[in-house]
Amino acid sequence: MEEEVQGGSDNIATEYGTYEEFLDSQITSLDLYYLEDEELARQLVELGYRGSGEVLKREEFEARKAAAEASRVSKRSQQKTLASSGKEIKDPFLRSLAEREEKNRSGKMTSIIFIRDKNSRGQEISGYIDYAHRLKSEDFEPYFSCKKKLLPRPSDLSFYNWETQTSTSNPTPNYQVMAENASGLLFKNKRDRKTLNVDPKASSPGDNSTRTVIETPKYQQVVVYDHTTRRKT
Incomplete structure (x- = not known):
C-alpha cells in the first residue's frame, strides 16, 4: 500500500510544474463560484478542507519535485556510462x-x-x-x-x-x-x-x-x- 501511495506522489511531482498548479488541479468551478477567491481556494486545498486528492504541503511537493528531478538525471547519467557508446569503432x-x-x-x-x-x-x-x-x-x-x-x-x-x-x-x-x-x-x-x-x-x-x-x-x-x-x- 505504501508503495502505491509513494508512486502516486511521484506522479504528482512530475505531472505539475509548480505547487500552485497542483493546488489548482483540485479546485472545482463550484469552489470558485462560492469562494470567489482563487488564493483562498488554494489555501483551503493546502489545509485539506477542499479538494479530493492527496493533501500535500508546499515543502513536501518541492522535496518530491527535487527527488524526481534527481532520479531523472541519474537515469540519464546511467544511460551514458558506456564509454564506447556512439563511437565508430573499426579495430x-x-x-x-x-x-x-x-x-x-x-x-x-x-x-x-x-x-x-x-x-x-x-x-x-x-x-x-x-x-x-x-x-x-x-x-x-x-x-x-x-x-x-x-x-x-x-x-x-x-x-x-x-x-x-x-x-x-x-x-x-x-x-x-x-x-x-x-x-x-x-x-x-x-x-x-x-x-x-x-x-x-x-x-x-x-x-x-x-x-x-x-x-x-x-x-x-x-x-x-x-x-x-x-x-x-
Whole structure:
C-alpha cells in the first residue's frame, strides 16, 4: 500500500510544474463560484478542507519535485556510462571490448584481457588486465577514441617486462592471482570461486569461461577470457 501511495506522489511531482498548479488541479468551478477567491481556494486545498486528492504541503511537493528531478538525471547519467557508446569503432580488439563493456560494468561478466606488445620505450611487455576493474577505476573513452592505447601495467592482475624482467601480480576486486601453481598461472573468481586457467594448452579455461583470440594489427598478441558468473536465484 505504501508503495502505491509513494508512486502516486511521484506522479504528482512530475505531472505539475509548480505547487500552485497542483493546488489548482483540485479546485472545482463550484469552489470558485462560492469562494470567489482563487488564493483562498488554494489555501483551503493546502489545509485539506477542499479538494479530493492527496493533501500535500508546499515543502513536501518541492522535496518530491527535487527527488524526481534527481532520479531523472541519474537515469540519464546511467544511460551514458558506456564509454564506447556512439563511437565508430573499426579495430577488432576495441570492438570486442565495446561488445563486452555493458556486461562487465553490470557484473554479468568479468573479462580478463591478455596483451603482449611494446611500451613507449620499445620494451616488450605482457600482462593480464581485469577489464571490469579497469572500467570502474579508469575512463575508457580515450581508448575507444584511439587517443590512448590500452596496455598492461604493474598494477594489473599480472605484468611482465621482458627486457627488465620485472614481474608483478596483484589481486583485484574480482580475481585472486594464483601464481605458484603446477598448472601455471590461474585466476580465481572471488564471487563464485571458480578458477580460470589462462594456459593456451589447457583443454578449457574453466567452468563458465571462454577463451577468444583477437587478431588486431595494433598489438602483437591479444587474448580475451570471459567468465560468466552464475547468480543465485
